[in-house]
Amino acid sequence: MPSIQKPLTKRAWVRLPSGRRLNLLDPTPFDFEADDLALGAARTVRWGGHSVWEWPLSVAQHSLTVLAIGEAEAPRPLTAAQKLAFLLHDASECLGVCFDPISPLKPFLGEGYRQLDQALQTAVHRRFGLPADLxxxxxxxxxxxxxxxxxxxxxxxxxxxxxxxxxxxxxxxxPLSADPLTPIYGGLPWEPWPARIAAERFGAALAGLAGSMP
Structure with a gap:
């Protein structure tokens, strides 16, 4: 008699540094801590991990750069929610998957990856009080x-x-002529930070903005 196959459960669990576990295929705002996101952002690299410096550039540092540009170029002061939206614009790449594909590659990853990315981004937005769709x-x-x-x-x-x-x-x-993060954090312009420092700086910015939300 042939064995009966049980239907596969829709799950793809990852254990986060906080000890929480996140189902990538069904993420919720309660599955992760802010520190999980900060560390994930610091350990997710841009540009395929390639760099002319000692370290690759992290999504954490990139996100702080985008926030600094947004603040500098905004016609009027940004609200805490708007600043959070700048800081978290790539947050879906930093939870569980820790993968930032270069833009031309994304269409080849298919609809499944797009849905995964959207679900993770929505969970992050809800976790920090932002609209699911900005x-x-x-x-x-x-x-x-x-x-x-x-x-x-x-x-x-x-x-x-x-x-x-x-x-x-x-x-x-x-391209920008000056690194907008140098006046804030010092260091050499455009030099990528080690993951520990990137996590600390991203985490501090996230905590400050989240604490300013109504």
Whole structure:
């Protein structure tokens, strides 16, 4: 008599540093701590992990750069919620999967990856009191700041030339001339931080903004 196969349960568990466990296929806002997100962001690298420096660039440092650009270029002071939206714009990449695919690769990862990314981002937004889907008026400046950061990172971190950025990478945004994080944290402009430092700085910014939410 053939054995009866039980249906597969929809689960993909990961154990987080806090001890909590997160089902990547069904994430909720209660499955992780802020420190899990900060450490995940610090350990998730951009640009395929390649860098002209000793360390690769983390999503944590990139997110702080995007926030700094958003604050500097906003026509009026940002609310705590808007600042959080800038800081957490890549948060889905930092929980469990810790994978930041380069943009041209994303379409090849398929609909399943898109749904996973969206579910994780929604869980993060709900955890910190943000709308599941940000208002269009918020999304545009975040995207602009993200592109501005990427243009500078491509040159000063990944080692592409300005011409290569435009011709090979298709990045049209003008790169920043100065690192917006240097006046805040010191250090060499555009030098990636070790994961421990990136986690501390991202975590402090997250705690400060989350504590300012109504």
């Amino acid at each position: 208002p269009p008026a918020w999304k545009k400046p975040i995207k602009t700041a993200d592109k501005r950061a990427a243009a500078a990172e491509a040159i000063f971190v990944a080692g592409w030339s300005l011409a290569e950025c435009r011709e090979a990478l298709g990045i049209r945004a003008a």
